[in-house]
Amino acid sequence: MREKTWRQTHVKVEVSALNFYTFVVTHRVLSPVAMPFTHRSAAADVRAMVGGKAAEPLRVAVLGSTGSIGTSTLDVIAACPERFSPYLLAAHRSTRLLLEQAHACRPRWVVVVDPAAAAEIGVGALPEGTCLAVGPEALDDLVQSPEVDRVVSAIVGAAGLRSTWAALEAGKTVALANKETLVMAGPLAMRLAERTGGRIVPVDSEHSAIHQALRTGVADEVTRIVLTASGGPFRTRSSESLVHVTPEEALKHPTWSMGPKITIDSATMMNKALELIEARWLFGLPAAKLAVLVHPQSIVHSMVEFVDGSVIAQLSPPDMRLPIQYALSYPERIDGPTRRFDFTQAMTLDFAPPDPDRFPAVRLGHEAAARGGTAGAVLNAANEEAVRGFLDGAIRFTDIAEVCARVLEEHPFQPDPSLDDVRRLDGWARQEVVKWACV
Ligand code: NAD
Ligand code: MG
Numbered sequence: 001m002r003e004k005t006w007r008q009t010h011v012k013v014e015v016s017a018l019n020f021y022t023f024v025v026t027h028r029v030l031s032p033v034a035m036p037f038t039h040r041s042a043a044a045d046v047r048a049m050v051g052g053k054a055a056e057p058l059r060v061a062v063l064g065s066t067g068s069i070g071t072s073t074l075d076v077i078a079a080c081p082e083r084f085s086p087y088l089l090a091a092h093r094s095t096r097l098l099l100e101q102a103h104a105c106r107p108r109w110v111v112v113v114d115p116a117a118a119a120e121i122g123v124g125a126l127p128e129g130t131c132l133a134v135g136p137e138a139l140d141d142l143v144q145s146p147e148v149d150r151v152v153s154a155i156v157g158a159a160g161l162r163s164t165w166a167a168l169e170a171g172k173t174v175a176l177a178n179k180e181t182l183v184m185a186g187p188l189a190m191r192l193a194e195r196t197g198g199r200i201v202p203v204d205s206e207h208s209a210i211h212q213a214l215r216t217g218v219a220d221e222v223t224r225i226v227l228t229a230s231g232g233p234f235r236t237r238s239s240e241s242l243v244h245v246t247p248e249e250a251l252k253h254p255t256w257s258m259g260p261k262i263t264i265d266s267a268t269m270m271n272k273a274l275e276l277i278e279a280r281w282l283f284g285l286p287a288a289k290l291a292v293l294v295h296p297q298s299i300v301h302s303m304v305e306f307v308d309g310s311v312i313a314q315l316s317p318p319d320m321r322l323p324i325q326y327a328l329s330y331p332e333r334i335d336g337p338t339r340r341f342d343f344t345q346a347m348t349l350d351f352a353p354p355d356p357d358r359f360p361a362v363r364l365g366h367e368a369a370a371r372g373g374t375a376g377a378v379l380n381a382a383n384e385e386a387v388r389g390f391l392d393g394a395i396r397f398t399d400i401a402e403v404c405a406r407v408l409e410e411h412p413f414q415p416d417p418s419l420d421d422v423r424r425l426d427g428w429a430r431q432e433v434v435k436w437a438c439v
Contacts, residue, residue, distance in 0.1 A: 033193040034200050034211070034282045059087035059108075060328065061143055063163050064154035066091040066098055068259045069177040069203065069320060073152045074101060076325045079337040084328060087148055090139050090163070092155075093117035103127050108147070111139045139163050144170035150328055152203070153178040156261050157384050158426055161185060165419075168198040175327030177203035179278040184377040185422050186281025200282065201327040206275055207282055208323035209301035209314035214283070217306050224305040225285060227275055228295040229354065230255050232267040235296060239358045245397035247390060255298035255318045264387045268400050269354065273365025274383075277376040280369040287369035292362055294352045317341060361401045364408060373415040375408060377422045381429035382407040389437050399437075407432045 060077060064070045070091070077084040090111035091098045099121070102110050110126065111133045112118035118134040126132055133142060143151055143166045151167040152175045153160055160178030167174050168189060176182070181189055182200075193200060202208050206227045214222070233252050234242060250267040251260060258266070265271035272292050280287050293303075298318040305311045316322050322338040341347070354362050361383075368375035382404045389395040395403070407429050414421055 033190050033198065034202070034284075057081065057083055057085040058149040058328070059147055060084050061088040061090070061148045061151045061167075062086060062154065063090045063139070063143070063152060064092075064156065064160070064178075065089035065101055066094040067154055067156060068257065068262075069152070069154035069324065071101075072320045073154065073175075073324050073328075074105060075337055076321050076328065078105065080325070080329075080334060083334060084150075088142055090155075092159075095121055099125055102130050106130060109133055109142055111142060113139060136162060140166035143167045143172070148172060150175060152324070152328070153181065154203070156259055158184060158381060165189065165192065168193045168200075169196060171196040171198045173199040173201065175203050175324065176200050177324075179204055179274050180380055182278045182281045182376075183274045183380045184426065185419060186277065186376065187372070188417075188419055188422070190281055190284075201330045202278075202282060203320070203323050203327045204275060204278065205318075205320065205323045206302040207279060208326055210279065210283065210304055212314045212326070213302070213304040213312040216312050217304070219284075221306045221308075222285065222289065222304055223307050224289050224291055225279060225283065226291045226293050226303040226305065226311075227272060227279060228293050228298075228300050228302050228351075229269060229272045230266065230298045231294040231296050231354070232269060234267055234358070235294065237358070239355075242358065243396055243398045247393070250390075250397060254296070256320075258320075260391065261384070261387055264390065264400075265383070268361050268397070269359040270361040270365075270383050270387075270400065270404070272354070273361045273368070274376075274380060276362075276365040276369045277379075280372075287366060290366070290369060292354050292365075294354050296350055297348070299347070299349060300351075315341075359401075360405065364401065364405055368408065371413070373413055374411065374417045374421065374425045375413065377417070377426050378411045378429045379404055379408050381426040382433050385430040385433035386437075389433065394437050403433050403436050406436065 062070050062073050065074060077086050086105045086107040088109040088111060089098060089101055089107050093114045095112055095117050098110055106127055107130055109131050113136055115134050140163060143163050151172045153164040154177040155163060158180050161181050161184055164174060164178055164181040169192060202211055210225055233254055251263050253263050253266055262271055276290050279290055300313045300315050303311050303313040317339040319338050325336045356363055364379055368379045386395060386400040386403050390397060390400055411425060
């Protein structure tokens, strides 16, 4: 108990020091929860204040460790053992991979959220020194433990909100891949983090790029944020042919290897819609300052335009290990496992505006970002259910955006919802999609 109190205090000092410097340096900061520093020297000052480089590796809780982001996170941790150590790995049902991961990296805890899957874990299956916990409540408790220094939130979909909320409630620094937290409950999550001293550092590659670009200016100088999009596998397909797209075709992404849900979202460009909403709350910018640009090479991860016309972009090979590592090591930059460019080879970068006829989802994202309130939660839930329906063969590819538009338009909008309102409308939107698909 005594150790708990000390550690909690220690974490709080570190976080409030960061917030203090963010405020002093930028003056006109949009949101201290997510805004980066504007000067490297400020970051160095903070390091000095908290005692220089971490003497001990940061203990990381990886929520969704068996997924695409989760396994990349474990790569980063394995490549930087002097900086990070895995404290907790959590997954839904994929116990076989979870156990493999536990044997490879020896965390203190593994959490299986689904009790039925956990029941299949045999006696002696875990490595020595690793304990098993079961269920979402256990995950909430462990995430809030003073032993956890960083939380990687990489559970897919609305299911990720709960544990991200628990982490922010405990004032943790969250490396946020689960964009749904901000899409569904952006203002609530940002207010919570401000209250508790929690911090969100984005993992989504576009938002990581923006976070990095914002370090070159201050909030009032930002005129536009441009999110880049690969355009997915159907970037050049005719709109008439999109109705015949199969799940197998949609699951083949040209530049990124990701989980199935986000891969379908990339094919419809709903992923960009969700990212517009995510950016709106994360950086506290009006929706009118957010734009989308198709960039098929996925090398420029996003850009920020400043008042003088300068555009600052972040470039790197498409590899999620870089934004994950950045979110874990921030405010420092460290060496890691990410691939590097070979500048001796020719390289071409293309950019084009998205086609609104073939990708109507982008408009829905602009609309939901502008409306705020319950619009993001409803769009997200409708889309999750529609993607499930598409993968199950119940609806067509082009139905996804159509049903989302309808549910968004018809929903009982609330401008300033509570978390309960958000959850209720999430359920309502899912039922509407199911009803629509059954007609
Ligand atoms: P994935 O499908 O590969 O993995 C999902 C993980 O979440 C798995 O470990 C699974 O066990 C766990 N999970 C699922 N349901 C759960 C539940 N109810 N409770 C607890 N755990 C549960 O997904 P992913 O592609 O790694 O994406 C994870 C998150 O990161 C998503 O929010 C996605 O939008 C975001 N993201 C992913 C990428 C990427 O490159 N994959 C890029 C940017 C953002
Ligand atoms: Mg992204």
